[in-house]
Every structure is written in structure tokens, then in C-alpha cells.
Amino acid sequence: MDYALQVKDLSKVFGQQRALQQVSFNVKKGEVFGFLGPSGSGKTTTVKILTGQLLQTAGEVNILGKPASKMKDADLGRIGILTDNSGLYDRMTVQQNLDFYAKLYKAAAGRVEEVLQLVGLAEDKKKPVKKLSKGMKQRVLLARAVLHKPEVLFLDEPTSALDPGNVQKMHDLLRDLNREGTTIFLTTHNMEEAAQLCDRVAFLHEGQIREMDAPNQLQRKYAKNTIHLELKNGQNETIENNPTGAERLYQYMQAEEVLAVHSDQPTLGDIFIEVTGRKLA
């Protein structure tokens, strides 16, 4: 199997605090992997270790086949990073910012124009960054992160400060990038976002992975064997998915009282609460 990321028994201790404990997972090339957890669960620490910014206390971390802590400058050219606190040179224009990074990464000629089109900022390229909205700045950051066509893209809460319209645009961009072959490692506490974008997700809680699988597999695993009925009289009823429940449903249908039938499929948020006993925040 060709893996972009391999993490085995990763632990990180800060003083007395255990930030990560025996975390293990692999991310296949071309996969969108969601790393989900509330604030303080260890997501950002994991990204910092994966990108060589922080050294682990124990365990093995390989990125594109090499230990993360031994990445050379050239290896950094194979990854892209977008964190929620990434900065831009706000006195410079969008194009000046991207031209600068294109030179640092030795991106192909014409790539700046290409990514400007990709993120929908071609019309605004002459604007100083300080005059852009938060959503536009986030798109510039994404453009910068993908300028050099990274093989692995790390996104740490990429939509945390965006309105729903911009979140949708960002999701479309990420899908396009993934279709082009970029492996995406997404950390978020937004379960809806993870369900929409990720091939697989891992739930991180208090520094440990509590569950890991494809979102639909998790939904199947944690599905309740019940069906939810909405009745014409305004009442709701939950029935078991078994012969007794079928009998009950048949009765309601014969009496023409059924307005809608819903499955009780849990969301990723519901599953997270069930697994960890706490809500995401």
C-alpha cells in the first residue's frame, strides 16, 4: 500500500501534560483524511509533528516515506500547509504575495494565474491583502498552500472563520485538488465538513484516537435500529426496525396518518458524543 502518512504509537508530552498518547493511523495517497476533535484534543500538536515543526516524545511519524523530523528543505516543497493562523503580507497585493511564494517554491511559470483562477481571485489580484475580506484572505492562503502542487496538503481548521458561502467555495476547491491527486489531511471540529469531504475520519479525544473509519461505515456501525415517524396529527414516534415496528407502521399507514418516515442515522457529531461522552466545541 502506498501511504502518504504513517503514524505509529505517536506520543507527545508537554511537561506533565500528555498531549498525545499512542496515536496510530495511516493515510493513503490521494485520500482525504479527517482528524476530528474538540479544541485542545491534540489536533494541532499532531499537525505540527507531522510537518516537522515539533518533535514527538515517542513513536514513528513518516511523511511520504521519510521521518517527519528529518525532512529536508526539498521535502518541504512536497507538502502544503494552511493553518488558521497563517499570515500574509498585508501591505502587498494578492499577486505580489503569490509571486513571492511561487519563487520560493520554484512553482511553474503561469501557476500563479492558474491558482488565482482556481480560488476565484483573478479579478482581485491587484488588491492589497489588507483590503480583502476574511473569506478572500482564506482563499489567498489556500492558493499559497497549493501553488507548488503539493503531494500532501495539511489543513488545520481551514474554514473556522468563514461564512457558509465561503465554506462551500472552499469545499469545492478542496474536492478539485483531491481529484487532481492531492492527499488532504484535514483537522477540524466541524463534523458536517468532515462528513462532506473525508474518505475516512479519526476521532481524537484527550490525545487518543477513539474511533477511525469511513463516515458512512461509522454511521452504519452506530446506527440505531429505529425508524422515526412524523405523523399528520403533529406527533412524532420512534419505532423499532423489526416485525413489531413494521406492524405499527402498517397500522399508521392504513389509517393514512403518516406524514414522513425517517431513518435514525446518526451524524458524525452524534457518534462523537457516543464515543467520547462529550460534545465538540
Add this chain to the structure above:
Amino acid sequence: MNAARISAMLVKEYHDAKSNVQVLSVVIVPIFLAILYSRMDGELDFAASFVFIMAVTFVTMYVQALLLAEEKEKNTLQVLLLSPASSADIMVGKSIISVILTVIVLVVSMLIIDVNVENPIMLSVILLVALILFVALGTLVGLLSENLVQTTVYLLPLSFVIGFGPMIQMYFSEGIVGDVLGYTPGSFMMEACLAAINGEAFSAYREDIIWLVGWTVAALVVTFITFKKKSLSK
């Protein structure tokens, strides 16, 4: 080191600095002093030496520290360090703009003061050593500061002692204040510049240059260690 990446850093610094009010305002200080001194009756050698010290203190050190601290404050330095550019590419690229600005200020100041330099080669060597020293000091201040406000807090007393040290020393030539100020880089630079301008024999200011080089080496070592300790190196 990679010339293309250093050149990219330089172009970026130029675009960023040309609309940076803080940078532009510190660049004006030595030029303003040069204009002032050129209209006053007095010793031009002293005026020129003092303006040179002001140039390296206010332009080299200030600009270097401000640009670095701003990168830290805006989280762009971490992005640079996660790029394929080496730490050396980044630091050299960042330093070139403060060096270029200082050279421009030095040349303009000399033209304004119109002082006759007897030993221009030696003066150039002294200024080159001073440039390296003050780039290192500016980098150190930038590394130690978490934001621009903190940079100013560190820079003000430092630039006062170094920049105005030789002047204060004139009034406190005896006693502990004068003795301490006599060992600051500004004092050694002042003595060496005066001697080079007046064409004195090298033996007259050899000791000042040795002290200046010593300060430069010490500043480079401390800056390098700080750079490593701050986990900014790759």
C-alpha cells in the same frame, strides 16, 4: 544558499517595506541629522561620524528588528520556515534590505555633510563591520520580541545607549558612566570613524577596530544561539 530565493526575499522585502511607515520614518532620522549638522558651524568629522552611528543604529538595527518582529507577529515567519527556502536564504534575504537602505542613507548623509574623508577604504571597512554588527543586533532584538510593541521597548534603550553613547560620554568622560559607555560599540565606531576621516595612522585606532570586530563576533554568536533556541532553524 540559493540566489533565486534570496532575490525573491529581497523583492518581497522591497514591496513590503516601501509602504511601511515605521521603516520610512526611521530612515529619515539620520538624513535629517545630516541636514541639521551641515548647516551648523562645527567639526564636520564629528558630525559625519555621529550620523554614521545614527544610520547603523536607526536604519540597520531598527529596520532589521522591525521587519523580523513583524514576520513573527503576523505568523509569516513560520510559513517561510516551512517552505523549501533554507534558514540562511531567509535571514540573508531579510538582511539585505536593511543593508541597502543603510548604504543609501550613508551615501546621502555623506553628500549632505560634504566631509573630506582622508582614508575612504578604512572608513568603508569600519562601516562594513558596523553593518554586520548592527544587522546581528537587529536580528537578535527581532528574535527576542514577540511583537512590534515589544521590539520598540527593546530598541529604544538599546539605540539610546549605542547611538547617543559617544555624545553622553563627552559629558561624563570621568566616572563609571563614561567608563561603561567607552566600551559600547558606538564609542569604538565613533573613534574609528573619526580617525579614518582624518587619515590618522592605523595604529591610532587599531584597538577600536579590534573591539568593534569583537562586538560583531559576540553579537553573531549570541544571535545564532538565540535563533537555534527559538526553534526557528530547520
